[in-house]
Amino acid sequence: MSHRITVAEALVKCLEAEGISTIFGYPGAAICPFYDKLADSKIKHILVRHEANAGHAASGFARLSGKPAVCVATSGPGATNLITAIATAYMDSIPIVAITGQVSTEQIGRDVFQEADITGATEPFVKHSYLIKNAELVPEIVKKAFYIAGSGRPGPVLLDIPYDIQQQFIDFKYPENVEINSYRPTYEGNKLQIKRAAEAIKTAKKPLICAGGGLFTANARDLVQSIAEKANIPVICTMMGVSLMPSDHPLFLGMVGMHGCSAANCAISECDLLILLGARVGDRAVTAIKERDDFKVIHIDIDPAEIGKNLPVNIPVVGDLKAVLAQLSEIIEKCDNTEWVKKCRSERICLTATENENKIGLNPAAFLEKLSNLLPEKCVVSADVGQNQIWTASCLKLNGGRFITSGGMGTMGYSVPAAIGAKSAAPDAEVIAICGDGSFQMQFMELATMIQHGINVKVIVMANNRLGMVREVQANNYENKLVAVFLDGSPDFVKLADAYGIKGEYVNNISEAETALKNLINSDKPYILQVKVDENEKSIL
Amino acid sequence: MKHTISILVENNAGVLARISGLFARRGYNIHSLAVGVTDNDKISRITIVAEGSDYTLEQIEKQLNKLIDVIKVRSLPADKLLARELVLVKVCCKPAERSELIDIAEITTAKISDVSQETMTLELSGNQYNIATFEELLRPYKIIEIVRTGTVAMQKGSEGLRV
Numbered sequence: 001m002s003h004r005i006t007v008a009e010a011l012v013k014c015l016e017a018e019g020i021s022t023i024f025g026y027p028g029a030a031i032c033p034f035y036d037k038l039a040d041s042k043i044k045h046i047l048v049r050h051e052a053n054a055g056h057a058a059s060g061f062a063r064l065s066g067k068p069a070v071c072v073a074t075s076g077p078g079a080t081n082l083i084t085a086i087a088t089a090y091m092d093s094i095p096i097v098a099i100t101g102q103v104s105t106e107q108i109g110r111d112v113f114q115e116a117d118i119t120g121a122t123e124p125f126v127k128h129s130y131l132i133k134n135a136e137l138v139p140e141i142v143k144k145a146f147y148i149a150g151s152g153r154p155g156p157v158l159l160d161i162p163y164d165i166q167q168q169f170i171d172f173k174y175p176e177n178v179e180i181n182s183y184r185p186t187y188e189g190n191k192l193q194i195k196r197a198a199e200a201i202k203t204a205k206k207p208l209i210c211a212g213g214g215l216f217t218a219n220a221r222d223l224v225q226s227i228a229e230k231a232n233i234p235v236i237c238t239m240m241g242v243s244l245m246p247s248d249h250p251l252f253l254g255m256v257g258m259h260g261c262s263a264a265n266c267a268i269s270e271c272d273l274l275i276l277l278g279a280r281v282g283d284r285a286v287t288a289i290k291e292r293d294d295f296k297v298i299h300i301d302i303d304p305a306e307i308g309k310n311l312p313v314n315i316p317v318v319g320d321l322k323a324v325l326a327q328l329s330e331i332i333e334k335c336d337n338t339e340w341v342k343k344c345r346s347e348r349i350c351l352t353a354t355e356n357e358n359k360i361g362l363n364p365a366a367f368l369e370k371l372s373n374l375l376p377e378k379c380v381v382s383a384d385v386g387q388n389q390i391w392t393a394s395c396l397k398l399n400g401g402r403f404i405t406s407g408g409m410g411t412m413g414y415s416v417p418a419a420i421g422a423k424s425a426a427p428d429a430e431v432i433a434i435c436g437d438g439s440f441q442m443q444f445m446e447l448a449t450m451i452q453h454g455i456n457v458k459v460i461v462m463a464n465n466r467l468g469m470v471r472e473v474q475a476n477n478y479e480n481k482l483v484a485v486f487l488d489g490s491p492d493f494v495k496l497a498d499a500y501g502i503k504g505e506y507v508n509n510i511s512e513a514e515t516a517l518k519n520l521i522n523s524d525k526p527y528i529l530q531v532k533v534d535e536n537e538k539s540i541l
Numbered sequence: 542m543k544h545t546i547s548i549l550v551e552n553n554a555g556v557l558a559r560i561s562g563l564f565a566r567r568g569y570n571i572h573s574l575a576v577g578v579t580d581n582d583k584i585s586r587i588t589i590v591a592e593g594s595d596y597t598l599e600q601i602e603k604q605l606n607k608l609i610d611v612i613k614v615r616s617l618p619a620d621k622l623l624a625r626e627l628v629l630v631k632v633c634c635k636p637a638e639r640s641e642l643i644d645i646a647e648i649t650t651a652k653i654s655d656v657s658q659e660t661m662t663l664e665l666s667g668n669q670y671n672i673a674t675f676e677e678l679l680r681p682y683k684i685i686e687i688v689r690t691g692t693v694a695m696q697k698g699s700e701g702l703r704v
């Protein structure tokens with residue numbers, strides 16, 4: 001059955017057909033036809049306060065729902081404001097569908113008011129994009145956009161829709177299926193390769209699993225754990241993989257890399273078989289191992305281009321982690337790696353969080369330990385970028401919850417909008433954004449979004465009055481010549497929150513932490529903590 | 542090392558920009574690039590000659606394959622390479638010199654495509670070596686203008702690259 005409706009209305013119907021319940025956006029003239037029809041739909045629109053945050057919120061939503069999420073902006077500046085969010089989603093393989101208004105087709109290319117070539121500008125970091133010039137194709141293109149964003153290695157897809165196209169009438173019928181000849185991701189792993197992997201695991205003396213963000217995408221957390229347990233293999237994770245296994249699991253060693261923990265870094269520099277699962281071996285994750293040639297690598301990933309890109313691989317397996325690990329777990333044998341596991345575990349020093357001496361504020365590790373103890377099982381912690389991110393990724397203990405952050409791009413200003421998105425997707429979870437006083441000032445406008453839409457996100461600002469991580473770089477590599485890292489002039493964040501009608505309190509030392517954290521977690525409304533941290537605190541505690 | 546890569550793509554807007562962007566962004570050097578539609582007007586074929594190590598070539602192929610509009614990528618084996626480019630050369634040519642140039646054309650199997658009072662334009666298709674020799678032979682006649690297409694290529698033998 002088909003009847004003639006405008007493209008704008010068709011777009012709304014497409015989103016409904018995709019099961020989209022919530023979208024994040026910011027309107028403008030060029031996208032008004034779409035908003036006009038959105039008003040008649042049940043889809044909830046969350047008005048953010050900056051387009052980048054619409055993208056980050058969609059990213060947070062997608063990470064929790066496991067499905068593509070939608071953000072919307074107008075042409076020109078609205079679209080260009082989205083760019084950072086699109087690039088951020090691309091680097092972390094997050095499925096978002098970004099819809100932008102565009103000037104009318106006959107005006108494209110004439111530099112008219114609010115025209116920006118957004119498909120051109122985002123070309124390097126979209127999975128795919130469409131500048132739609134044929135109204136009749138809209139339903140098919142939207143179907144393709146969702147399919148492309150969410151399948152294979154997920155990523156952002158941009159739909160740029162000119163004003164006049166939005167107003168044209170078409171016969172609407174949403175396709176049930178879509179086939180793209182030139183795009184067929186591999187899901188099943190090659191049986192022979194999987195067998196080789198199983199054999200390598202059997203013969204290895206010091207096997208090690210290094211797991212990345214791909215495990216969340218593939219929804220394969222349980223499988224990793226069961227394989228690790230069955231073959232007695234220690235597990236480390238990249239920043240994108242934090243929280244994939246319970247922190248107190250006996251086989252779990254922690255996060256690897258430049259800012260990782262010593263147990264994980266020792267393990268990776270000693271293993272004789274590295275099993276990379278949905279990790280792209282980013283430069284900050286795996287440095288130590290690149291100089292070695294006395295170990296084997298199994299790399300399982302859905303994107304063949306990642307295999308062998310940064311590290312030579314002995315046994316490549318292309319496929320969906322869930323499918324491949326399921327196949328692998330069937331043939332994998334029980335292994336005795338007791339000595340190796342014992343050795344790895346012995347490096348696992350518990351960060352005994354002590355009170356700071358001669359320092360202002362509190363020890364972030366001690367604070368995060370208290371937070372870990374109070375967190376409910378169903379929780380999402382979204383960390384920003386900088387020292388706060390390193391502290392959170394390495395000190396927070398999550399047993400069942402989810403950690404999200406901008407891993408690949410390191411985009412400041414991600415944590416709060418991503419938390420807003422996560423909370424919208426998982427309303428039952430306790431959602432907390434942790435950021436620095438620098439990054440908070442890139443995103444505090446979203447406190448209004450939380451209030452306006454009743455989104456109960458909690459915010460913890462680790463306030464050191466510095467762009468802490470950059471200060472640390474300058475301290476270590478530039479003879480402590482500190483330039484442009486002082487945040488003097490920053491507001492009192494508790495008072496700032498109060499101006500939005502959000503309650504909060506100060507945590508000036510560790511003795512105040514527990515009560516404050518309880519108040520934060522028990523609040524059924526947004527809540528903020530301004531936590532005092534010494535300006536000279538190091539990233540690795 | 543030089544590699545010749547054939548790419549079949551959906552004939553969609555922006556596909557060439559995506560491909561050339563990919564090469565530029567990842568620092569792969571393009572020697573030449575030629576595009577044309579195939580016997581199916583929805584599908585174009587691109588031939589790229591690129592410089593790089595085997596690692597680079599593998600990366601190029603994999604990254605190209607990730608582009609949604611790219612249907613097939615094949616790096617053509619050097620020993621089975623059938624490669625051609627076309628060159629048009631306009632040289633100064635007084636009427637008295639015509640017979641010399643006609644001789645050169647005959648020997649090199651070039652065609653004479655245009656003649657004026659003062660000039661002659663020759664056309665040759667061949668591999669890069671034939672064309673280089675041809676250019677050398679014409680250099681004494683003062684080249685006024687020269688234009689070369691990029692390489693188009695396919696694999697020798699019975700195998701064919703199709704969708």
Ligand SMILES: Cc1ncc(C[n+]2csc(CCOP(=O)(O)OP(=O)(O)O)c2C)c(N)n1
Nearest residue numbers: 386387388410412436437438439467468469
């Ligand atoms: C958008 C953006 N701009 C700049 C940077 C570079 N950068 C990385 S960490 C950092 C400092 C962050 O300071 P703050 O938010 O106060 O966190 P802290 O490191 O003090 O915990 C900066 C400026 C970045 N990652 N993202």
